[in-house]
Amino acid sequence: MADLINYYSFTKDEWRNFYQKHQSVPLTQASLKQIKAFNDEISLQDVRDIYIPLVHLLKLRLKNFNHWQDTKAKFLHKPSRRIPFIIGISGSVAVGKSTTARLLKVLLSHFIKDKKTQLITTDGFLYPNAELHRRGIEQLKGFPESYDMKSLINFLNAVKNGEQEVKAPVYSHQVYDVIPNRYDIVKQPDILIIEGINTLQLPSNQRIYISDFTDFSIYIDAKAPLIENWYLDRFKKLMQTAFQDPSNFYYKYAIGNQEKAIQMAKDVWQDNDLPNLYRNILPTKTRADMIIHKTNGHRINQILLRKY
Ligand SMILES: Nc1ncnc2c1ncn2[C@@H]1O[C@H](COP(=O)(O)OP(=O)(O)OP(=O)(O)O)[C@@H](O)[C@H]1O
Numbered sequence: 001m002a003d004l005i006n007y008y009s010f011t012k013d014e015w016r017n018f019y020q021k022h023q024s025v026p027l028t029q030a031s032l033k034q035i036k037a038f039n040d041e042i043s044l045q046d047v048r049d050i051y052i053p054l055v056h057l058l059k060l061r062l063k064n065f066n067h068w069q070d071t072k073a074k075f076l077h078k079p080s081r082r083i084p085f086i087i088g089i090s091g092s093v094a095v096g097k098s099t100t101a102r103l104l105k106v107l108l109s110h111f112i113k114d115k116k117t118q119l120i121t122t123d124g125f126l127y128p129n130a131e132l133h134r135r136g137i138e139q140l141k142g143f144p145e146s147y148d149m150k151s152l153i154n155f156l157n158a159v160k161n162g163e164q165e166v167k168a169p170v171y172s173h174q175v176y177d178v179i180p181n182r183y184d185i186v187k188q189p190d191i192l193i194i195e196g197i198n199t200l201q202l203p204s205n206q207r208i209y210i211s212d213f214t215d216f217s218i219y220i221d222a223k224a225p226l227i228e229n230w231y232l233d234r235f236k237k238l239m240q241t242a243f244q245d246p247s248n249f250y251y252k253y254a255i256g257n258q259e260k261a262i263q264m265a266k267d268v269w270q271d272n273d274l275p276n277l278y279r280n281i282l283p284t285k286t287r288a289d290m291i292i293h294k295t296n297g298h299r300i301n302q303i304l305l306r307k308y
């Protein structure tokens with residue numbers, strides 16, 4: 001594809017051979033357990049073939065990054081300081097960004113033991129539902145205008161500046177809103193993973209981009225009909241877990257007519273998340289350092305890595 005001319009493309013077999021198994025410390029039972037705890041459907045074959053080589057590539061990139069920060073500090077006669085390395089993960093709603101981000105966090109902690117990794121999602125920087133309503137854009141949740149980009153940029157700037165504690169607001173899928181007065185606290189990590197549909201987007205009203213703060217970016221890609229299936233599967237799972245909790249956003253669907261509920265989810269996908277993918281997310285794919293392409297069952301079948 002012409003728009004991918006600046007990428008190397010690898011099949012899974014090619015990619016896994018870049019980092020031979022015998023070079024790698026095997027995953028411990030504890031790490032495997034951690035992975036299975038948040039998603040027992042993750043393919044461990046993909047973990048071995050794709051993610052472990054990726055983590056080793058990231059380790060090299062991190063070493064290089066830290067070396068360059070030291071060199072720059074010396075040149076500028078400034079004291080050297082630890083600057084967090086930020087990994088951005090982007091892609092459609094329900095493509096698996098948060099699952100990949102959590103997996104990477106476990107693997108980075110396993111393979112780079114002396115470095116602290118934290119993870120946050122840009123969902124927390126959505127305007128609360130009441131504010132979306134006030135702006136008349138509640139139907140556009142997830143679109144660029146639904147995020148408080150200024151706060152997100154300030155957050156990233158504070159993290160990069162090495163502030164001791166930086167607060168990130170928290171969004172809950174179960175409540176379907178930002179939770180007032182709840183924060184994730186980012187405390188001077190060596191590595192911060194930030195996942196969200198907008199990590200590669202150009203904000204319309206800001207001159208600084210999120211990507212100005214990320215040191216490695218990953219776009220997770222798949223064909224839209226597959227992502228729709230994953231979206232609907234997740235909707236069904238969210239309904240199942242909502243059954244006994246009237247405060248859960250999905251409770252009303254869980255206790256009501258199931259076919260109607262699923263039709264409603266299909267409509268949200270068609271009217272909101274799919275147009276958002278085509279209009280605002282997919283066009284950012286070719287800004288990523290790496291594109292991970294998934295097929296049936298979330299299995300990875302292609303890796304693209306930026307050449308220059
Ligand atoms: N590697 C994987 N193997 C198996 N299932 C997966 C994998 N990645 C994601 N899933 C499933 O796909 C669905 C969507 O994944 P996830 O919630 O991580 O997506 P997301 O991109 O973070 O979505 P959103 O943007 O809405 O937060 C979930 O049901 C998740 O369990």
Ligand SMILES: CC(C)(CO)[C@@H](O)C(=O)NCCC(=O)O
Pocket residue numbers: 093094123141142143197268269272273
């Ligand atoms: C929170 C976002 C925007 C992104 O993760 C998404 O999961 C979402 O809720 N989209 C709004 C439409 C929907 O309910 O799918």
